[in-house]
Amino acid sequence: MELFDNLLLGFAxxxxxxxxxxxxxxxxxxTAIGVLPGLGPVATIAMLLPATFAMPPVxxxxxxxxxxxxxxxGGSTTAILVNLPGETSSVVTALDGYQMARQGKAGRALAVAxxxxxxxxxxxxxxxxxxxxxxxxxxxxxxxxEYFSLMVLGLVASIxxxxxxxxxALGMIILGLLLGLVGTDVxxxxxxxTFNMPELADGIGFxxxxxxxxxxxxxxxxxxxxxxxxxxxxxxxxxWPTREDFRRATGPTLRxxxxxxxxxxxxxxxxxxxxxxxxxxEKKVSKNRHEFGKGAIEGVAAPESANNAGAQMSFIxxxxxxxxxxxxxxxxxxxxxxxxxxxxxxxxKEQAPLFWxxxxxxxxxxxxxxxxxxxxxxxxxxxxxxxxxxxxxxxVVFCAIGVxxxxxxxxxxxxxxxxxxIGYVFKKLDCEPAPLLLGFIxxxxxxxxxxxxxxxxxxxPSVFVTRPISATMLALAxxxxxxxxLPAFKKTRGEAFVEE
Amino acid sequence: MSVRSWKDLWSGVLYVALAAGFLWFGRDFxxxxxxxxxxxxxxxxxxxxxxxxxxxxxxxxxxxxxxxxGGMAPKPLAIITAAVVLFGLLLTPLGLVVAMPVLIVxxxxxxxxxVYDVKGALIVIGLTxxxxxxxxxxxxxxxxxxxxxFDGLVPATWQR
Numbered sequence: 001m002e003l004f005d006n007l008l009l010g011f012a013x014x015x016x017x018x019x020x021x022x023x024x025x026x027x028x029x030x031t032a033i034g035v036l037p038g039l040g041p042v043a044t045i046a047m048l049l050p051a052t053f054a055m056p057p058v059x060x061x062x063x064x065x066x067x068x069x070x071x072x073x074g075g076s077t078t079a080i081l082v083n084l085p086g087e088t089s090s091v092v093t094a095l096d097g098y099q100m101a102r103q104g105k106a107g108r109a110l111a112v113a114x115x116x117x118x119x120x121x122x123x124x125x126x127x128x129x130x131x132x133x134x135x136x137x138x139x140x141x142x143x144x145x146e147y148f149s150l151m152v153l154g155l156v157a158s159i160x161x162x163x164x165x166x167x168x169a170l171g172m173i174i175l176g177l178l179l180g181l182v183g184t185d186v187x188x189x190x191x192x193x194t195f196n197m198p199e200l201a202d203g204i205g206f207x208x209x210x211x212x213x214x215x216x217x218x219x220x221x222x223x224x225x226x227x228x229x230x231x232x233x234x235x236x237x238x239x240w241p242t243r244e245d246f247r248r249a250t251g252p253t254l255r256x257x258x259x260x261x262x263x264x265x266x267x268x269x270x271x272x273x274x275x276x277x278x279x280x281x282e283k284k285v286s287k288n289r290h291e292f293g294k295g296a297i298e299g300v301a302a303p304e305s306a307n308n309a310g311a312q313m314s315f316i317x318x319x320x321x322x323x324x325x326x327x328x329x330x331x332x333x334x335x336x337x338x339x340x341x342x343x344x345x346x347x348x349k350e351q352a353p354l355f356w357x358x359x360x361x362x363x364x365x366x367x368x369x370x371x372x373x374x375x376x377x378x379x380x381x382x383x384x385x386x387x388x389x390x391x392x393x394x395x396v397v398f399c400a401i402g403v404x405x406x407x408x409x410x411x412x413x414x415x416x417x418x419x420x421x422i423g424y425v426f427k428k429l430d431c432e433p434a435p436l437l438l439g440f441i442x443x444x445x446x447x448x449x450x451x452x453x454x455x456x457x458x459x460x461p462s463v464f465v466t467r468p469i470s471a472t473m474l475a476l477a478x479x480x481x482x483x484x485x486l487p488a489f490k491k492t493r494g495e496a497f498v499e500e
Numbered sequence: 501m502s503v504r505s506w507k508d509l510w511s512g513v514l515y516v517a518l519a520a521g522f523l524w525f526g527r528d529f530x531x532x533x534x535x536x537x538x539x540x541x542x543x544x545x546x547x548x549x550x551x552x553x554x555x556x557x558x559x560x561x562x563x564x565x566x567x568x569x570g571g572m573a574p575k576p577l578a579i580i581t582a583a584v585v586l587f588g589l590l591l592t593p594l595g596l597v598v599a600m601p602v603l604i605v606x607x608x609x610x611x612x613x614x615v616y617d618v619k620g621a622l623i624v625i626g627l628t629x630x631x632x633x634x635x636x637x638x639x640x641x642x643x644x645x646x647x648x649x650f651d652g653l654v655p656a657t658w659q660r
Contacts, residue, residue, distance in 0.1 A: 167560065171553040175518060393607040396584065399584075410588045429511040459533060
């Protein structure tokens with residue numbers, strides 16, 4: 001069986017001592033940053049990117065992936081224990097998780113969160129192994145027109161699933177695309193918007209933008225709402241859930257995993273939306289819906305399985321198409337390119353050990369998280385109590401060193417500062433930085449595919465609607481955009497993001 | 501006729517201004533044809549689209565009720581930005597031994613809760629040493645430990 005062979009190859013790759021070690025480092029770091037508010041996976045991966053240059057590609061990818069899904073685990077720990085979601089994807093977990101903790105059931109809530117995440121992780125590892133090959137196979141048939149339409153669909157979907165004003169999200173995408181074009185035009189060699197600065201000839205570094213907007217920008221935002229966090233935590237005991245807990249958590253976990261898997265594949269979807277959606281769904285279908293918000297175990301199991309499923313499934317478009325569905329995946333693509341691997345459907349064939357090793361490592365990493373995190377709860381709790389005033393100067397330092405080490409350029413440090421300011425101003429105006437970042441990474445790719453498609457079609461734009469796959473994707477994009485502009489849908493979309 | 505959503509107004513103005521910038525600085529780019537796109541085709545089309553969104557946002561700000569912008573925090577923003585820029589300026593002449601403590605202390609000023617005591621000083625020294633050992637010595641990031649002003653004052657092997 002081919003699937004079996006592939007997974008075997010994956011596990012053989014992921015189980016080497018070096019890769020196991022880096023998977024462990026990844027999930028450990030991920031949990032840590034998940035626990036610490038004000039430091040997300042984007043900034044962390046951006047900071048660690050330079051450190052992965054010297055590693056073999058598969059090891060680097062395994063560690064970076066570990067940080068990403070590890071953060072989902074860590075974020076839920078703080079959400080349950082102290083009502084401080086470390087990541088946005090665990091915001092809804094705090095609703096019922098914290099109530100459970102107040103009733104002295106913190107241990108059970110944590111265990112259910114970890115177990116349902118692990119379940120979702122296992123299912124998704126299998127799903128990726130099943131669906132990635134046919135998708136990559138299909139993608140090999142894609143011409144430039146299909147790729148262009150796929151990116152349009154991706155960008156449109158990221159708007160639909162994003163929080164906030166649609167008009168502003170559209171604006172941020174276009175601005176991101178434009179910023180991505182700064183530098184030398186690949187086909188004509190012309191300098192665009194470089195103002196004769198040699199530092200800009202290769203374009204603006206993606207890490208520079210990500211660190212400025214997500215790293216520095218978030219620090220400023222946190223300092224604005226600086227409050228003394230009074231963190232008093234009761235001793236966590238009784239880690240094992242009761243039989244009743246298991247019974248009640250099973251259905252929500254299954255539904256959460258399913259919903260998370262679907263939403264995770266969509267561009268711009270991923271963990272956050274999945275957790276909100278799963279919680280809302282459980283509130284509608286659960287027999288115990290009157291208990292929601294008062295410490296219902298379903299309200300922990302559903303979002304936790306969904307956010308982990310969403311996080312893992314977002315690897316599918318990245319691995320099979322070479323298209324990032326969120327900023328973290330964009331960084332992973334950056335890491336691949338730095339390692340000399342051209343992302344796209346050919347990765348699965350040409351880099352089989354990397355592809356399957358990464359997938360297998362996700363299951364191993366989830367296992368590590370389960371085994372590690374429950375006994376280490378005490379340590380994470382102590383970490384929460386570190387005051388932010390000690391943390392943020394260190395984050396600034398790591399951002400500055402990290403951004404410098406990419407090109408050994410002081411210029412990049414100044415540019416990071418500039419993007420910190422830009423990110424802050426836009427955030428104040430309700431323009432989210434995530435769509436800009438997606439546009440930024442897709443900009444040069446889109447232009448190239450558009451050029452090639454139009455060249456092949458001799459300048460006839462109808463090529464995008466006469467080729468069936470391309471037409472389907474554009475139609476989907478149009479449907480999504482229409483839906484999102486309909487008043488009825490607008491209302492539900494707004495509600496999905498509103499906390500109870 | 502009065503402004504109903506300041507957020508829409510200002511983001512619209514910003515989009516229009518940025519789009520105008522992209523159009524102006526890209527005015528000499530060759531457009532090419534649809535089948536052979538020049539370097540100007542994609543960016544200039546995008547800039548016009550951005551301009552359109554900007555105008556829409558401005559128009560909407562007069563029609564649809566929205567929120568106010570809320571408190572800006574110029575202080576943390578200015579301090580963090582200044583700290584990072586200072587770090588960049590000091591790195592080559594003085595090296596990490598000076599630039600890093602400056603970066604840490606200046607950033608710390610962004611928080612009203614920072615305390616400047618012996619413990620804080622120890623953290624600054626510890627973090628600086630940690631970064632020099634891990635990043636410069638360990639990972640080989642080519643940042644000067646002692647900058648060019650220290651030429652001749654410290655052994656050259658200490659400088660990198």
